[in-house]
Amino acid sequence: MINKFVNLTIKENKETIRPVFPFTAIVGQEEMKLALILNVIDPKIGGVMIMGDRGTGKSTTIRAIADLLPKIEIIKDDVFNSHPSDVDLMSDENKKALQDGVNLTNSYINVPMVDLPLGATEDRVCGTIDIEKALTEGIKTFEPGLLAKANRGILYVDEVNLLDDHLVDILLDSAASGWNTVEREGISVRHPARFVLVGSGNPEEGELRPQLLDRFGMHAEIRTVKDPELRVQIVEQRTNFDQNPKKCIEDCQKTQNDLKQKIADAQLLLSSIAIDYDLRIKISQVCGELDVDGLRGDIVTNRAAKAYAAFNGKQTVKSSDISKVITLCLRHRLRKDPLETMDSGEKVQKVFDRYLNQKKFRQNDQAQ
The missing domain is CATH 3.40.50.300 (P-loop containing nucleotide triphosphate hydrolases)
Structure with a gap:
């Protein structure tokens, strides 16, 4: 028991003392x-x-x-970080306590x-x-x-x-x-x-x-x-942080808070984001041509495109949003070809651009 307490204390002190390099830096x-x-x-x-x-x-x-x-809000002292009201994020023990009408204390971690x-x-x-x-x-x-x-x-x-x-x-x-x-x-x-x-x-x-x-x-x-200039910038950032972590964190506080707020807004907006049927067809056409096994590629690309649109404060997904995320979602799902000279990421982008251009050409023809 003493060992557990000591380990817990060391861990808590380490987490409170050890500074974290700012994401925006x-x-x-x-x-x-x-x-x-x-x-x-x-x-x-x-x-x-x-x-x-x-x-x-x-x-x-x-x-x-x-x-x-x-x-995040949790049920106090719960080892599973159970959500106070969402049963899908709640342990069976707390779910039963809630059904029995037990008042559960909440806290934030x-x-x-x-x-x-x-x-x-x-x-x-x-x-x-x-x-x-x-x-x-x-x-x-x-x-x-x-x-x-x-x-x-x-x-x-x-x-x-x-x-x-x-x-x-x-x-x-x-x-x-x-x-x-x-x-x-x-x-x-x-x-x-x-x-x-x-x-x-x-x-x-x-x-x-x-x-x-x-x-x-x-x-x-x-x-x-x-790029040598970027390398120097990276080295300087790391050196400044190592010498004075507190000042580095303070200098980045505004950009950190802005990004934090942007992420929080995107999480709230996400459920209302819509993606046009034609764009969903384009995603599946690309997955089909690239011979992606299963439907995970289609599902993930749709989700990622919505998340990217929400991150940028949009209500609907545009083709540019899909273009930004489709390589990240599909490159690792392509079958390995040792004779292929093109990078898998470039291949995904090339196929998507071709389907996107086909749509633009059809729109131009209809307009004419």
């Missing part, structure tokens, strides 16, 4: 930043896989996005940001039996895992391409269903596990299996910045 890597913002606006997009060179700020950017999010280490076991991820209580009190109780802590937050897996396949399967299944079910030694526990799954990795260290890669909603590719 990150130079370049627009593709990665956009993918993260869209997933925060609509977590149902299905997470993002970020692959790129070493030392390109992947981890820094991912940890910075959580700092932009407003606090920062959006959870959970790091999943490479050496994590299945029990640590999913949860297991509380051995301490079993030995001292003789009762079987559930000890929540990382999926419980990440509910309604962000679950970050660095070097996801090196993670055991069965753990990746568990993460993706939970992210897709929104629930985690644990069967251990006569105990059956089911709890909500709604989180934005973010994975990062270096392609030189190995690729994910195609069927697993397909389960990530979006895929961002990161390259080392070549």
